[in-house]
Amino acid sequence: MSVRPYLPCSEVIGFLADYIDRVLPPETIVEFERHLAVCASCVAYLASYKETIRAARIAEDVIADAPEELIEAILRSRLQ
Amino acid sequence: MNTTAQEPIVTDAELVARLQAGDESAFEKLVRTYMPRLLRVARRFLSSEEDARDAVQDAFVSVFKSIKNFEKNAQLSTWLHRIIINSSLMKLRSRRRRPEQEIETLLPRFQEDGHQVEPSTPWTESAQTVLERAELRDAVRKSIDQLPESYREILLLRDIEELTADETAEALGISKNVVKVRLHRARQALRTLLDPSMRTVPA
Numbered sequence A: 001m002s003v004r005p006y007l008p009c010s011e012v013i014g015f016l017a018d019y020i021d022r023v024l025p026p027e028t029i030v031e032f033e034r035h036l037a038v039c040a041s042c043v044a045y046l047a048s049y050k051e052t053i054r055a056a057r058i059a060e061d062v063i064a065d066a067p068e069e070l071i072e073a074i075l076r077s078r079l080q
Numbered sequence B: 001m002n003t004t005a006q007e008p009i010v011t012d013a014e015l016v017a018r019l020q021a022g023d024e025s026a027f028e029k030l031v032r033t034y035m036p037r038l039l040r041v042a043r044r045f046l047s048s049e050e051d052a053r054d055a056v057q058d059a060f061v062s063v064f065k066s067i068k069n070f071e072k073n074a075q076l077s078t079w080l081h082r083i084i085i086n087s088s089l090m091k092l093r094s095r096r097r098r099p100e101q102e103i104e105t106l107l108p109r110f111q112e113d114g115h116q117v118e119p120s121t122p123w124t125e126s127a128q129t130v131l132e133r134a135e136l137r138d139a140v141r142k143s144i145d146q147l148p149e150s151y152r153e154i155l156l157l158r159d160i161e162e163l164t165a166d167e168t169a170e171a172l173g174i175s176k177n178v179v180k181v182r183l184h185r186a187r188q189a190l191r192t193l194l195d196p197s198m199r200t201v202p203a
């Protein structure tokens, strides 16, 4: 009985976006999970890839201010 | 022009109706309500405060011009969001491109057998610590700024502004497949840039 080869890390990392969006065919997901079960590097990469997206969202979620001079400039341009 | 006291504007539908009727007080209400959100989006795309404010002003000019054509069933906030994204992208296009790093230098490298040249190690910091620590938030924003422009804008549109791949493709005039490829590369490049600050334990 031959053993199925594991997907290479390059393919796992290459299709990570599709994996987290759950748009891969079921048989590919099985292959992904077989790989992740034995590859600490890809597990770390996957976790940090997801964390990158979250960190970007948090960092860009700044409080919005309303400069009065900008409000007035906009309202003035309306009256022109 | 009608600026006399009227019923208070409560819902967006009422606001739109008053705007379409040319009620000046409704325009001020619109600007005061939505300007902060628009400025916040413009600042993500444009590093200069002056450019960001110009983009907001341009956006409202186009809002004033096209409010007549606004469809009753559409969502006002979604419509405004699209307008500020377009005016921010336009402003961005009018700026000279700065020198930038090649995206390839920020992507993971693989050996012939498919293993990463430098295996990834777990991060000790998380998005939660980014939330808690201002200096880490600054570091993340600086890293986003370092991304090559054509990748940075896709990361902003897809992951921050949460446009769909189709909407992003349309806003940028590129194919959905290019959006998909660039988004993945942008996230990978950002991950590379964040790696040193998120991994405090030496590899």
Ligand SMILES: [Zn+2]
Residues within 6 Å of the ligand: A008, A009, A012, A035, A039, A041, A042, A043
């Ligand atoms: Zn692997």
